[in-house]
Structures are given as structure tokens and as C-alpha cells.
Amino acid sequence: MERPYILHLFTPGAQMSPFDINMAADAGYQVLAPYCGVTLDGVAALTQDTIFSRSPKGLARTGIFIGGRDALLAADMLERARRALVPPFAVSLMADPSGAYTTAAAMVACVESVLQQHHGSGLAGRRVLVLGGTGPVGRIAAVIAARCGADVALSSHGGQATAASAASATGQRFGVTLGAVSGAGPADLQASIADAEVLLACAAAGVQVVGAADLPAARRLRVVADLNAVPPEGVAGVGVMDDGRPIEGSPAVGIGALAIGNVKYQTQQQLLRLMHEAEKPQVLDFTQAFERARVLRGGSVA
Missing domain, CATH: 3.40.50.10280 (Methylene-tetrahydromethanopterin dehydrogenase, N-terminal domain)
Known part of the structure; x- marks a missing residue:
């Protein structure tokens, strides 16, 4: 048998x-x-x-x-x-x-693909901010992006110390260097996204981490990837099916949860x-x- x-x-x-x-x-x-x-x-x-x-x-x-x-x-x-x-x-x-491993992999692969399509280059040298960066997907997405040559920082609504602890532990475990910023309130959030070229939104479902009023602060933004499939969207203007669609009120394009989820599956x-x-x-x-x-x-x- x-x-x-x-x-x-x-x-x-x-x-x-x-x-x-x-x-x-x-x-x-x-x-x-x-x-x-x-x-x-x-x-x-x-x-x-x-x-x-x-x-x-x-x-x-x-x-x-x-x-x-x-x-x-x-x-x-x-x-x-x-x-x-x-x-x-x-x-x-x-x-x-x-x-978390397959979701993070799919998220970063989608971002890399859209960057290549719209800007002719990948993640190397890009400033990447991971919102909800202390969770499992955020940590691994940060590691993958860092291994691709990006300058990556984790953000946490718990503040700078929480983000720094996660960045240190994750970076040491996987042999990369990760920065840390506070996402504890609107002022901290807007300051942190000002220089970001890529946003990876990995916060909890149903939580909007970047509203329409925050987007004008992100002047250098090129790509936003949002894992949230539960209304409201994690980043204002990013639909769940979007795959390189322009975000109203922003210079960036968005990648939504279902576009990432298809690759993850x-x-x-x-x-x-x-x-x-x-x-x-x-x-x-x-x-x-x-x-x-x-x-x-x-x-x-x-």
C-alpha cells in the first residue's frame, strides 16, 4: 500500500x-x-x-x-x-x-514590480516606512525590503521606544539594519511620512493609519501598499483591488489588499x-x- x-x-x-x-x-x-x-x-x-x-x-x-x-x-x-x-x-x-512570511513576500514583490513599472528601478536606495511595523507581517516585510537595499524604518502607534525595540530585535535576528520612528499621533505620523518613498501599511484590519489630511505631508511618496481589506482603507485612497492605480491627492500609486492577497495565496x-x-x-x-x-x-x- x-x-x-x-x-x-x-x-x-x-x-x-x-x-x-x-x-x-x-x-x-x-x-x-x-x-x-x-x-x-x-x-x-x-x-x-x-x-x-x-x-x-x-x-x-x-x-x-x-x-x-x-x-x-x-x-x-x-x-x-x-x-x-x-x-x-x-x-x-x-x-x-x-x-506573515508569504504575505510580506507578496507585499514587497508587488511594490518592487510597481516601482519598476512606473519608475524603472526597484527598492535599492529607497526610503521605506512600515506602518504597523511591530507586527509579524510588518517585521518581515521590513527585513525583505532591507535585503533589497532599501533604507527601512518601522513605525508604531505605541511610540518611538516600541518601534525601536522591534527594529532592534528583528534586525539582529535576521542580520539587517532597521530604523524606528513614532507613529503615536498625527504630528509624528506626518513627520515620519514626509521623506518616505514607499509606505507599507501593515496595521490591524479596519484601522486607517493614513488619512486624506495626512497625504499632502508625503511629498516624495511613490508607492503605497495597504494590507487592510476591511473598511475604512488603511491608507486613504487605496482600494482593495488597486494595483498601481494613482492615489488622489498624492504623487503615489497604490496597491490594495486583494492584489497583494492574490500573490500571497x-x-x-x-x-x-x-x-x-x-x-x-x-x-x-x-x-x-x-x-x-x-x-x-x-x-x-x-
């Missing part, structure tokens, strides 16, 4: 995301086994239980997916799982906490299918997600 495709899903949270379970099933996994409340120290034992229960040949039909809501913890859990493999006993591994599905179909074990995080998202937007793999 042919062995089934099994995906073990680890999360430090109370439940695994139904979104990820549906995506894994659609990618071809037949048995989906969620493990909740997984600690960093518990990852190695679970990984080795996974790999030693099948022959090396059978492990080609086995994978581990790491979820949760913490972008840095997920990276650490992925590394613990990778180090627990004992070749030839090895399985494919993927991390995508709260969809395809990226996550392709990575899960890669795990499912690969003959050799894969280790997948936001780096591979960004490579895929770039190709989906018509670019090249970094």
Missing part, C-alpha cells in the same frame, strides 16, 4: 490556523496533524518523532509546517527543526506564522506543493517565499 502524504503542523498557539490547514489539503497532503502549544524546546523531539517513524524513502511524503503568530519565534522553531534532522532521515520544513500554495512534490527535503521561509512572489509578479529569482 502506498504511504499517505502527512503534514505535521506545529504552533505555539492554542490552535492551528484553519487557513493553513485548508491550504495544505489543497496542496495534496492527505493526513494533517496539528500540534498546539508547541514550545521552542519541544520542537526537536517532535521533529525526531516524525523522521524516525518512516524510512528515508517514506519521508519524502512527510513534512513539517510551523505556524503561530510570532515571526521571530517561527524562525527559531524552523532552525531547531532543521538542526534536529539526521540525514538521511530528513523531511521538508516550512514556516509561515499567521501567513499563490505563493503559499506553490511552496506547499513544492514540499509535497519534492524528492529532496526543502527548508522554506520568507526567503523562498519572496523568490516565488517575485516570479509571480514577472520578476526574477534573487
Whole structure:
């Protein structure tokens, strides 16, 4: 009898995301086994239980997916799982906490594509401000943009200290330099967006972080990407379906949540299918997600 495709899903949270379970099933996994409340120290034992229960040949039909809501913890859990493999006993591994890795990858790939289309160059040297920058998507989008050569700063409505703490921890973990600014009130926000060429709006759903009255302060703005699909829009004038559409009252063009979401969905599905179909074990995080998202937007793999 042919062995089934099994995906073990680890999360430090109370439940695994139904979104990820549906995506894994659609990618071809037949048995989906969620493990909740997984600690960093518990990852190695679970990984080795996974790999030693099948022959090396059978492990080609086995994978581990790491979820949760913490972008840095997920990276650490992925590394613990990778180090627990004992070749030839090895399985494919993927991390995508709260969809943050694939969403951030899609967001930055869309911005890069629109910059190339409208201005003939990408993110290198651009001033990028991440609104809602202390959350999982904001942190990873900042890291990807920084790796593309952008000058990136995180903004937080909690103020400068909150943003600086997130920027320091994230930058140290992933080997990039991130700045920090306060987004605690209208004056701080308008001051922070004055020199920004790219805005990545990663705030909570239904929260407008940049209103129409704020936009005139952003004189150098070129592209705005907004993840908010719940009214009102996160950045005034950016519709959910926009993909390079001019923003009224601004020199910039906008990219909306559903345009980004389409690329995110395809990226996550392709990575899960890669795990499912690969003959050799894969280790997948936001780096591979960004490579895929770039190709989906018509670019090249970094």
C-alpha cells in the first residue's frame, strides 16, 4: 500500500490556523496533524518523532509546517527543526506564522514590480516606512525590503521606544539594519511620512493609519501598499483591488489588499506543493517565499 502524504503542523498557539490547514489539503497532503502549544524546546523531539517513524524513502511524503503568530519565534522553531534532522532521515520544513512570511513576500514583490513599472528601478536606495511595523507581517516585510537595499524604518502607534525595540530585535535576528520612528499621533505620523518613498501599511484590519489630511505631508511618496481589506482603507485612497492605480491627492500609486492577497495565496500554495512534490527535503521561509512572489509578479529569482 502506498504511504499517505502527512503534514505535521506545529504552533505555539492554542490552535492551528484553519487557513493553513485548508491550504495544505489543497496542496495534496492527505493526513494533517496539528500540534498546539508547541514550545521552542519541544520542537526537536517532535521533529525526531516524525523522521524516525518512516524510512528515508517514506519521508519524502512527510513534512513539517510551523505556524503561530510570532515571526521571530517561527524562525527559531524552523532552525531547531532543521538542526534536529539526521540525514538521511530528513523531511521538508516550512514556516509561515499567521501567513506573515508569504504575505510580506507578496507585499514587497508587488511594490518592487510597481516601482519598476512606473519608475524603472526597484527598492535599492529607497526610503521605506512600515506602518504597523511591530507586527509579524510588518517585521518581515521590513527585513525583505532591507535585503533589497532599501533604507527601512518601522513605525508604531505605541511610540518611538516600541518601534525601536522591534527594529532592534528583528534586525539582529535576521542580520539587517532597521530604523524606528513614532507613529503615536498625527504630528509624528506626518513627520515620519514626509521623506518616505514607499509606505507599507501593515496595521490591524479596519484601522486607517493614513488619512486624506495626512497625504499632502508625503511629498516624495511613490508607492503605497495597504494590507487592510476591511473598511475604512488603511491608507486613504487605496482600494482593495488597486494595483498601481494613482492615489488622489498624492504623487503615489497604490496597491490594495486583494492584489497583494492574490500573490500571497499563490505563493503559499506553490511552496506547499513544492514540499509535497519534492524528492529532496526543502527548508522554506520568507526567503523562498519572496523568490516565488517575485516570479509571480514577472520578476526574477534573487
